[in-house]
Amino acid sequence: MKRTFLLLLLALCAGNLTAQTANDSLPKLDPKLKATLNAADQAAYQIAMAYSDQAVAKSKLFDLMVRNPDDLRYREALANLYFDSRQFASAALVSLDMLQINDKNVGALEIAAYSLEQLGALDRALPHFESLHLLTGDNFSLYKSAFIQYNLKRYEEAMNSVSMLIKSAKADEKIGFPKSQTETQEIGMKAAALNLKGLIYLDQNSKAEAKTAFNEAISLDPAFDQAKENLKKTN
Numbered sequence: 173m174k175r176t177f178l179l180l181l182l183a184l185c186a187g188n189l190t191a192q193t194a195n196d197s198l199p200k201l202d203p204k205l206k207a208t209l210n211a212a213d214q215a216a217y218q219i220a221m222a223y224s225d226q227a228v229a230k231s232k233l234f235d236l237m238v239r240n241p242d243d244l245r246y247r248e249a250l251a252n253l254y255f256d257s258r259q260f261a262s263a264a265l266v267s268l269d270m271l272q273i274n275d276k277n278v279g280a281l282e283i284a285a286y287s288l289e290q291l292g293a294l295d296r297a298l299p300h301f302e303s304l305h306l307l308t309g310d311n312f313s314l315y316k317s318a319f320i321q322y323n324l325k326r327y328e329e330a331m332n333s334v335s336m337l338i339k340s341a342k343a344d345e346k347i348g349f350p351k352s353q354t355e356t357q358e359i360g361m362k363a364a365a366l367n368l369k370g371l372i373y374l375d376q377n378s379k380a381e382a383k384t385a386f387n388e389a390i391s392l393d394p395a396f397d398q399a400k401e402n403l404k405k406t407n
Contacts, residue, residue: 206239213239217249226253244270244277251283260287271300276307285316294320311337311345311361318365322372330372337365349398363393370402379406 201209213232220228230253236246247270254263264287270280285300298320304313318333345361359367370385383406389399 201239209239210236226257229253244273248277248279251280255283255287258290260290263287264291264293275303278304278307281307285313289316289320294324298324311341312347314340315347315361315364315368318368322368322375325375327372327376331369334365334369334372338362338369341365349396351397357395357397359393359396359398363389363396363399366392367396367399367402370399370406374402374405382406 213235217229217232217236220226220232230250233246233250233253236243237250240246247266251263251266251270254260254266263283267280267284267287270277271284274280281300281304285297285304288294288297288300298317301313301317301320304310305317314333314337318330318337321327321330321333341360341362343360346358347361347364348356349359349364351357366385366389370382370389373379373382373385383403386399386403386406390396390403393399
């Protein structure tokens with residue numbers, strides 16, 4: 173994982189300059205020829221996707237990107253392909269490149285945030301989750317922000333995020349928690365936030381406050397296994 177992230181950082185340093193140099197050196201195509209080539213590559217991409225041939229689909233997207241450097245649709249499609257195939261370093265690089273052009277691109281923010289998280293680059297993933305929440309009001313992004321802040325031991329920020337989440341969580345919002353290796357337990361967002369609040373207190377050795385938070389989480393979701401396990405740590 174560390175080697176993957178190092179390669180990602182090296183690519184970040186070189187990627188934009190290389191891409192810009194490549195685009196600047198290309199000859200200008202006749203508009204009719206360009207339109208014909210675009211149509212052919214788009215059709216080939218659609219067929220490749222229909223046949224689950226991601227290698228061909230990616231190849232056609234690269235051709236389209238080189239020919240149409242200002243059209244971000246092709247980069248977004250490529251980032252999604254990388255992410256779906258768990259090529260998180262490549263997905264992060266493409267999405268970060270897009271964010272340099274438009275830092276409010278929600279699709280690019282999502283891919284960047286989750287890809288960087290998967291790579292273990294929590295400090296780099298965090299601002300993208302925070303931006304997602306600010307742009308969309310999505311409580312799941314707020315929960316991810318709070319959880320990463322907690323993991324980074326930024327307890328004051330994490331507690332602020334949790335407090336916001338407890339106030340804004342809707343009754344029908346759920347989040348998945350692992351119950352076993354094969355099962356996932358759906359828990360209400362407010363209960364999940366209270367459980368995280370308890371973990372923050374527990375990390376700071378405030379066991380009485382942690383116990384209160386875990387009990388509140390369990391009262392909202394009596395089947396919440398993780399909160400029950402966490403509660404035992406307060407004794």
